[in-house]
Amino acid sequence: MTRAPAxxxxxxxxxxxxxxxxxxGGAEFDCLYAAQTEQDPVVRLALRHGAxxxxxxxxxxxxxxxxxxxxxxxxxxxxxxxxxIHGVVFDGHEPLRALVAHPADRDAxxxxxEGPDVHEVAxxxxxxxxxxxxxxxxxxxxxxxxxxxxxxxYKHRGLERAAEGLTLAGGLPVAQRACAACAAANAxxxxxxxxxxxxxxxxxxxxxxxxxxxxxxxxxxxxxxxxALCAGVGFxxxxxxxxxxxxxxxxxxxxxxxxxxxxxxxxxGSGVGGxxxxxxxxxxxxxxxxxxxxxxxxxxxxxxxxIQDRLRDVGQLAMRDAEHWxxxxxxxxxxxxxxxxxxxxxxxxxxxGLEPARPEQPTGDVAARAEVRAAELEQTCAMLTALLxxxxxxxxxxxxxxxxxxxxxxxxxxxxxxxxxxxxxDGRITRLHLRTASYANWPVLARVVPGAILPDFPLINKSFExxxxxxxx
Amino acid sequence: MFILLKRLQQLRRxxxxxxxxxxxxxxxxxxxxxxxxxxxxxxxxxxxxxxDLARHGLSVVASPRHADVLLITGTVTTRMAGPLRAAYAAMxxxxxxxxxxxxxxxxxxxxxPVELLGPAAELLPIDxxxxxxxxxxxxxxxxxxxxLDLVRRPLREDQR
Numbered sequence: 184m185t186r187a188p189a190x191x192x193x194x195x196x197x198x199x200x201x202x203x204x205x206x207x208g209g210a211e212f213d214c215l216y217a218a219q220t221e222q223d224p225v226v227r228l229a230l231r232h233g234a235x236x237x238x239x240x241x242x243x244x245x246x247x248x249x250x251x252x253x254x255x256x257x258x259x260x261x262x263x264x265x266x267x268i269h270g271v272v273f274d275g276h277e278p279l280r281a282l283v284a285h286p287a288d289r290d291a292x293x294x295x296x297e298g299p300d301v302h303e304v305a306x307x308x309x310x311x312x313x314x315x316x317x318x319x320x321x322x323x324x325x326x327x328x329x330x331x332x333x334x335x336x337y338k339h340r341g342l343e344r345a346a347e348g349l350t351l352a353g354g355l356p357v358a359q360r361a362c363a364a365c366a367a368a369n370a371x372x373x374x375x376x377x378x379x380x381x382x383x384x385x386x387x388x389x390x391x392x393x394x395x396x397x398x399x400x401x402x403x404x405x406x407x408x409x410x411a412l413c414a415g416v417g418f419x420x421x422x423x424x425x426x427x428x429x430x431x432x433x434x435x436x437x438x439x440x441x442x443x444x445x446x447x448x449x450x451x452g453s454g455v456g457g458x459x460x461x462x463x464x465x466x467x468x469x470x471x472x473x474x475x476x477x478x479x480x481x482x483x484x485x486x487x488x489x490i491q492d493r494l495r496d497v498g499q500l501a502m503r504d505a506e507h508w509x510x511x512x513x514x515x516x517x518x519x520x521x522x523x524x525x526x527x528x529x530x531x532x533x534x535x536g537l538e539p540a541r542p543e544q545p546t547g548d549v550a551a552r553a554e555v556r557a558a559e560l561e562q563t564c565a566m567l568t569a570l571l572x573x574x575x576x577x578x579x580x581x582x583x584x585x586x587x588x589x590x591x592x593x594x595x596x597x598x599x600x601x602x603x604x605x606x607x608x609d610g611r612i613t614r615l616h617l618r619t620a621s622y623a624n625w626p627v628l629a630r631v632v633p634g635a636i637l638p639d640f641p642l643i644n645k646s647f648e649x650x651x652x653x654x655x656x
Numbered sequence: 657m658f659i660l661l662k663r664l665q666q667l668r669r670x671x672x673x674x675x676x677x678x679x680x681x682x683x684x685x686x687x688x689x690x691x692x693x694x695x696x697x698x699x700x701x702x703x704x705x706x707x708d709l710a711r712h713g714l715s716v717v718a719s720p721r722h723a724d725v726l727l728i729t730g731t732v733t734t735r736m737a738g739p740l741r742a743a744y745a746a747m748x749x750x751x752x753x754x755x756x757x758x759x760x761x762x763x764x765x766x767x768x769p770v771e772l773l774g775p776a777a778e779l780l781p782i783d784x785x786x787x788x789x790x791x792x793x794x795x796x797x798x799x800x801x802x803x804l805d806l807v808r809r810p811l812r813e814d815q816r
Contacts, residue, residue, distance in 0.1 A: 313699050315693055316688045316736055337736050338691070341771035342768070362692050363790065420664060426700075429701070430704055443698075444694050444697070483657070650693055
């Protein structure tokens with residue numbers, strides 16, 4: 184996405200009809216957020232239609248605006264967040280439960296489930312392993328889950344508000360530090376947003392440079408996820424095999440960019456270059472070795488019935504539901520949605536001929552989500568070796584459009600589509616909004632779990648492997 | 657499975673930390689107070705074949721009631737201050753607190769001050785400091801193995 188989206192102001196009384204018309208015309212949802220102005224808050228809705236991007240915006244007079252959650256179910260969390268942070272009341276969104284806010288009154292965020300033998304199991308915010316903080320409230324009968332309420336945002340650091348008033352370059356560390364595991368994806372989404380705002384276009388070197396960093400991130404994340412899945416079924420040899428490969432991938436990160444989590448490897452207006460041909464050849468060999476060892480380990484797992492029996496038919500996400508609730512990334516592809524931001528015609532990156540990975544059968548269960556990751560590991564290793572064959576230089580940008588007041592960027596993180604919107608006036612950020620793949624998939628996960636048995640939750644959770652940090656911000 | 661195990665055994669022989677000189681143990685409880693997940697990734701990596709801290713008797717336990725050391729990551733958010741204090745209060749004495757990473761140590765903090773209470777040191781006494789953003793698994797391993805001496809106490813007369 185190299186061009187700033189067209190911003191269209193809509194009168195509040197026309198908000199729902201304008202959104203309906205856009206959806207009927209084939210527009211798809213990117214995100215919804217609120218921003219504070221001198222008088223009332225404004226609500227912005229980012230949509231895309233093929234390569235076309237648009238932002239509809241309406242003033243919430245007296246902090247009220249009609250809801251669009253029935254038209255765009257994926258906007259549920261977005262509206263709840265806009266209510267909690269900017270005080271916008273979405274008329275018709277009932278009940279408008281607390282999401283970011285943590286009210287003491289439990290009815291404000293818990294759905295009451297009643298009936299014989301129904302009881303609640305509270306888990307977190309501190310978990311039993313080395314896991315980020317967040318709270319799950321399971322409503323169960325016996326060991327069967329009827330409903331799951333999520334209470335995240337224990338790690339809400341107010342990052343978006345902290346970015347307000349900073350320069351566009353100063354906003355980058357904020358976006359990057361939202362989450363270590365998605366640092367490159369969030370940083371690239373941010374610089375794309377800032378560059379589209381400034382009317383800048385990256386050259387091929389810069390596109391390849393950023394693609395390289397994004398794929399390094401996918402490599403270690405997917406290895407981590409496969410390790411976590413093996414741990415989720417108590418299969419330590421698999422968990423340790425993939426953990427060792429992940430460690431090697433992070434050492435590649437350090438040699439290629441100077442940081443194990445790729446911090447500082449994305450910058451505004453240029454890339455971070457300087458991989459020598461000799462180093463590139465060594466890194467390429469190591470990436471190839473990691474890829475072939477991961478493929479061999481995965482093949483071993485596919486022939487182990489004891490593992491496969493635990494992965495199949497667990498945590499199924501039907502394709503219809505994945506579409507309806509706006510699932511993204513490997514989770515959506517495992518359910519048969521052939522969508523991947525990397526295949527967008529102008530994503531501002533370098534992915535020639537890439538096709539979204541497909542599972543053999545789009546069963547939407549834990550097995551399919553694992554299979555998609557294994558398939559993507561192969562693609563990623565192939566892309567990294569192709570890029571290392573001619574290591575990209577730092578690259579540069581050229582001014583091609585008039586600067587705008589709002590820019591947007593969209594990137595396929597290891598967990599799926601992550602979106603960033605930046606608004607600025609006089610070179611200073613007035614609003615930064617990051618809607619990551621984890622944010623999109625958390626509510627989907629909560630809807631997949633009911634029907635499963637409680638002990639399968641950790642496994643289902645690991646098959647999505649969502650970040651708390653970049654959802655909470 | 658046997659192929660995987662055989663390869664893992666080879667890997668342990670070639671890359672893992674040297675075997676412990678004397679028997680030891682230390683139970684760890686981790687509390688994420690608002691990190692970016694980087695420290696968590698690196699802490700998890702210390703259990704992998706390259707570092708394998710379990711060989712030195714270090715393990716992450718599910719409850720603070722069973723822990724010798726509380727590992728804190730991230731700048732403490734207003735929402736995590738309560739759970740952090742509860743976890744510390746649940747620990748048996750003597751207990752140690754480790755601040756893992758620059759955020760927990762109060763350096764390079766990003767965020768809205770309204771949402772953040774501050775570094776862990778402002779809430780609890782810190783015994784072990786592991787700087788880094790995030791600290792590498794090697795740095796975490798070194799700091800924790802160094803702290804073994806802090807938890808290794810001579811037996812009382814009646815225990816000998």
